[in-house]
Amino acid sequence: MPLKGFRKSHCLRGHQLSAENTLEYTKDGYAVRHCKECLKIRSKNYILARGDRNKEYHRNQHRKRTFKLSPQLFEEKMKEQGRACAVCCEEFVASPNIDHDRSCCSGKKSCGNCVRGLLCWRCNTVLGKMLDSPALLRKAADYIEKWGEVYVSRTASNVVGEAQTG
Ligand SMILES: [Zn+2]
Ligand SMILES: [Zn+2]
Numbered sequence: 001m002p003l004k005g006f007r008k009s010h011c012l013r014g015h016q017l018s019a020e021n022t023l024e025y026t027k028d029g030y031a032v033r034h035c036k037e038c039l040k041i042r043s044k045n046y047i048l049a050r051g052d053r054n055k056e057y058h059r060n061q062h063r064k065r066t067f068k069l070s071p072q073l074f075e076e077k078m079k080e081q082g083r084a085c086a087v088c089c090e091e092f093v094a095s096p097n098i099d100h101d102r103s104c105c106s107g108k109k110s111c112g113n114c115v116r117g118l119l120c121w122r123c124n125t126v127l128g129k130m131l132d133s134p135a136l137l138r139k140a141a142d143y144i145e146k147w148g149e150v151y152v153s154r155t156a157s158n159v160v161g162e163a164q165t166g
């Protein structure tokens, strides 16, 4: 049965509205026409969006259970930090780590009062490995700088050495 009205040859996304690609039915006396390709895309997006919502739900549960951090407080912290790591200031590409003072709560969980900033995985790992010790982290920085200077003076003397022999 031919449906009344203007019939487009392509959908808004540019798929050809061939007989095989068109889903037609009448609803409340009106003709409804859908592009099957677009329906497929839509259901795929729906499943992906639902997956993201699930992930977000579980992250919220984890933040709540482990750090006593509500989604609102978490979002406030994100805004405060400009959605970037509190140590290296690089914008988060993955879900941030929640850092807490291990001298208050030594385990993975926090009482909620000792939550500090949101960190990227790298900075959070480094702080943990360095036992949260400012003294140790400063020593590490001094060490790297010392060897940087040694390297510069070595390469400088190499250049002089080459110039003399050449
Ligand atoms: Zn389409
Ligand atoms: Zn970082």
Ligand SMILES: [Zn+2]
Pocket: 104, 105, 110, 111, 112, 113, 114, 115
């Ligand atoms: Zn605590």
